Amino acid sequence: MKKYIVVQKYGGSSVANIERIRAVARRVVATKTGSNHLVVVVSALGDTTDELEAMALKLSRDPSDREMDMLMSTGEQISCALLAIAVKQCGHDAISFTGPQVGIKTDHSHTKARIETISGRRIRKALAENKIVIVAGYQGVTDENEITTLGRGGSDLTAVALAKALRARVCEIYTDVQGIYTTDPRIEPKAKKIKTITFEEMLEMASLGAQVMQARSIEVAKKYNIPIHVRSSFSKEEGTMIVKKNEKMEEIAVRGVTCNKSEAKITICAVPDQTGIAAKIFTDISKMDVNVDMIVQNVSHTKLTDISFTVLKSDLPKAIQAAKAVAQKIRAGEVLFDKRIARVSIVGSGMRSHHGIAAKMFQVLAENKINIDMISTSEISISCIISQRHAEKAVRALHQKFGLEALV
Amino acid sequence: MKKYIVVQKYGGSSVANIERIRAVARRVVATKTGSNHLVVVVSALGDTTDELEAMALKLSRDPSDREMDMLMSTGEQISCALLAIAVKQCGHDAISFTGPQVGIKTDHSHTKARIETISGRRIRKALAENKIVIVAGYQGVTDENEITTLGRGGSDLTAVALAKALRARVCEIYTDVQGIYTTDPRIEPKAKKIKTITFEEMLEMASLGAQVMQARSIEVAKKYNIPIHVRSSFSKEEGTMIVKKNEKMEEIAVRGVTCNKSEAKITICAVPDQTGIAAKIFTDISKMDVNVDMIVQNVSHTKLTDISFTVLKSDLPKAIQAAKAVAQKIRAGEVLFDKRIARVSIVGSGMRSHHGIAAKMFQVLAENKINIDMISTSEISISCIISQRHAEKAVRALHQKFGLEALV
Numbered sequence: 001m002k003k004y005i006v007v008q009k010y011g012g013s014s015v016a017n018i019e020r021i022r023a024v025a026r027r028v029v030a031t032k033t034g035s036n037h038l039v040v041v042v043s044a045l046g047d048t049t050d051e052l053e054a055m056a057l058k059l060s061r062d063p064s065d066r067e068m069d070m071l072m073s074t075g076e077q078i079s080c081a082l083l084a085i086a087v088k089q090c091g092h093d094a095i096s097f098t099g100p101q102v103g104i105k106t107d108h109s110h111t112k113a114r115i116e117t118i119s120g121r122r123i124r125k126a127l128a129e130n131k132i133v134i135v136a137g138y139q140g141v142t143d144e145n146e147i148t149t150l151g152r153g154g155s156d157l158t159a160v161a162l163a164k165a166l167r168a169r170v171c172e173i174y175t176d177v178q179g180i181y182t183t184d185p186r187i188e189p190k191a192k193k194i195k196t197i198t199f200e201e202m203l204e205m206a207s208l209g210a211q212v213m214q215a216r217s218i219e220v221a222k223k224y225n226i227p228i229h230v231r232s233s234f235s236k237e238e239g240t241m242i243v244k245k246n247e248k249m250e251e252i253a254v255r256g257v258t259c260n261k262s263e264a265k266i267t268i269c270a271v272p273d274q275t276g277i278a279a280k281i282f283t284d285i286s287k288m289d290v291n292v293d294m295i296v297q298n299v300s301h302t303k304l305t306d307i308s309f310t311v312l313k314s315d316l317p318k319a320i321q322a323a324k325a326v327a328q329k330i331r332a333g334e335v336l337f338d339k340r341i342a343r344v345s346i347v348g349s350g351m352r353s354h355h356g357i358a359a360k361m362f363q364v365l366a367e368n369k370i371n372i373d374m375i376s377t378s379e380i381s382i383s384c385i386i387s388q389r390h391a392e393k394a395v396r397a398l399h400q401k402f403g404l405e406a407l408v
Numbered sequence: 409m410k411k412y413i414v415v416q417k418y419g420g421s422s423v424a425n426i427e428r429i430r431a432v433a434r435r436v437v438a439t440k441t442g443s444n445h446l447v448v449v450v451s452a453l454g455d456t457t458d459e460l461e462a463m464a465l466k467l468s469r470d471p472s473d474r475e476m477d478m479l480m481s482t483g484e485q486i487s488c489a490l491l492a493i494a495v496k497q498c499g500h501d502a503i504s505f506t507g508p509q510v511g512i513k514t515d516h517s518h519t520k521a522r523i524e525t526i527s528g529r530r531i532r533k534a535l536a537e538n539k540i541v542i543v544a545g546y547q548g549v550t551d552e553n554e555i556t557t558l559g560r561g562g563s564d565l566t567a568v569a570l571a572k573a574l575r576a577r578v579c580e581i582y583t584d585v586q587g588i589y590t591t592d593p594r595i596e597p598k599a600k601k602i603k604t605i606t607f608e609e610m611l612e613m614a615s616l617g618a619q620v621m622q623a624r625s626i627e628v629a630k631k632y633n634i635p636i637h638v639r640s641s642f643s644k645e646e647g648t649m650i651v652k653k654n655e656k657m658e659e660i661a662v663r664g665v666t667c668n669k670s671e672a673k674i675t676i677c678a679v680p681d682q683t684g685i686a687a688k689i690f691t692d693i694s695k696m697d698v699n700v701d702m703i704v705q706n707v708s709h710t711k712l713t714d715i716s717f718t719v720l721k722s723d724l725p726k727a728i729q730a731a732k733a734v735a736q737k738i739r740a741g742e743v744l745f746d747k748r749i750a751r752v753s754i755v756g757s758g759m760r761s762h763h764g765i766a767a768k769m770f771q772v773l774a775e776n777k778i779n780i781d782m783i784s785t786s787e788i789s790i791s792c793i794i795s796q797r798h799a800e801k802a803v804r805a806l807h808q809k810f811g812l813e814a815l816v
Contacts, residue, residue, distance in 0.1 A: 018463060018466045018467060021467065022467065025467075052486065055426060055490060056489075056490060056493055058426045059426060059429065059430065059433075059490060059493045059494045059497055060493050060494070060496065060497040063493040063496075064492075064493070064496065066503075067489045067492045067493050067496075067503075067504060068489075070485060070488070070489035070492075070504050070506075071485075071486060071489035071490065071493075073485075074482040074485050074486050077478060077479075077481075077482050077485075078460065078479060078482050080478070081464075081475045081476075081478035081479035082463060082464065082467060082479065084472075084475045084478075085464055085467045085468050085471040085472070085475050085479075086467045086468070088468065088471075088472065088475075089467055089468040095474075095475075096475060096478050098478075098555075100553075101553055101554075122553075145508075145509055145530075146509075147506075
């Protein structure tokens, strides 16, 4: 009988210390059966990545990306070797590999490399010898034998890409929460674990603030239709399945509510209302390597208009600088900014067929006397920028009014 | 003008923390001139290697050598990336490489691999771009892309082997002492730094207890006649040159005194004095993977003899077990052991042409009322096993009587 392959990924908190590594090893060995092969992807131990980064930043404010990859990739190499040792100790043969060793070839974009091909030859050979294969997440190698990393959360990507290359039956993402929730349980204790969610809903939730899985890895899973099971490494309960949309799934208008406080708002006032002025502004700002997210241009009654946009708080200083420069250039008015904002969003692929969802959202916020600063919508989400101090109240109210507490 | 190459190696204590890495970077950049190329080999930061090993041993009493190499090689990868970042910050372009990246090919003996070939192609390319090249010490790769390590002190070997492969003018070993001393300055404060020493003397001193450099790397340097400069990373003073013996060097009978407390003595009493009995004993003991060092068989007046030998203290329990088993088999008497011994040795290639050195040594010990347990000699050294509590006194007496305080 041909065995099926399961890829498991354990995050940094699951392997934060020796005792947890031992627990993961026991779990890995317990899930190995006569009819499956296991490939385990592991992140760096707990805070290793942050510690390594801090050391580099003490030596240089701007260390080269190439050297950072040399440095940061060691974290996962340590954890995969330790986990292999622990799995063997639990009585099953195991072997660890670095990303380069299993042929995870990437482009040359250090610190945010993209996977190009995966050979998987060594993995298949080790599986054929009935070994549990442990792979260092987050890393790859260029065709010139340079070590690369895949960006924060890159171990998820390693797991999904390996699941694709090895035609795994499922990719299990083990984390410190029970699965994907209708909203952040720290904000709303009545949040419910979602049993099944579609790739596109999960993508939207991840990009709007749900931090359980890296967005890029969900994109890859969606593209190749690789079922993902997000679950807790500390319990045996089923978690959340992320799958392709199928007919049997209930059409729920709103699957979840997210909240994101990482952005700040900038407004350029009294912008001359001319064709191409927005292009001019955002070309200049993007040259400063600032990622602009939501953009709103107020309806103009005069020849002057206000343009607001959001950026990551960490980019705020250079974004303000760029905005002031461009404002002067185009003879606009003053530049205002607000760091105390939150983006509250509702997500659900059922929105496409349900009407009045947006209106209901605005109404809920109005009932709670929460002022809306900016609005932005996608096909399956609606986001409102509101004052940060109302964020939790907004999340709880939306969660209740859209009936998410009742979901099973 | 063709530039000459200098290989520098910095040990773990030289890069123990961020401040020291910065100091090494400044030193590296200061020694780069218009007429040289620098290749810098670096060990793991301070206690990293011990910490990684301790983690593995918490997970398993007997972790596989292959996984230990995966784990331990990360220490040097971290330090070479950090040093490259620091050197760049000091204003000179630099690039770090792992052992595998520069093509240090080894055999498959994990944890104690032997270097087979070094390609050096990537190093030459980087040097041609006027970069300072930083190489992770202690590690290599097999033809199957398995990561190997070269054993404790392996970074010295990396440095010497690179110096050979790149035809470097000199291999500089930076350490936390000023060079090689006539004896351990912690025992005898009057110890003098040796200006020049031959490869064979250094080899003898290293194998007898001087811990400044790994013995294997001195062998390689001797084989390929690569001059080594052992010096302090904390000062600009010249250290000790290790070179091939040459005519200009003064013939000094005794170059240094060493002391080694890592061994224990085992005696098998009342061994039947038959041909081949020693072979029988030591074949059985070596099967237990015990490294036997000095062996002394007492002159036999009866048909029974005592055989004594020394082993590393760490091997003592299994050595005793093996000795007891073999004693029973050959119908010998009881097995005694003594952990409280020390080996005190004098080393000097001038011994070959000077007579009476051994006699003088025994006389010095006798004058100091120090009993000699065992004696062993090589062409250029004489070692005595004495009681551990007399070790320091013996070292100081020998150092004085052989006039080492007066050496310049």
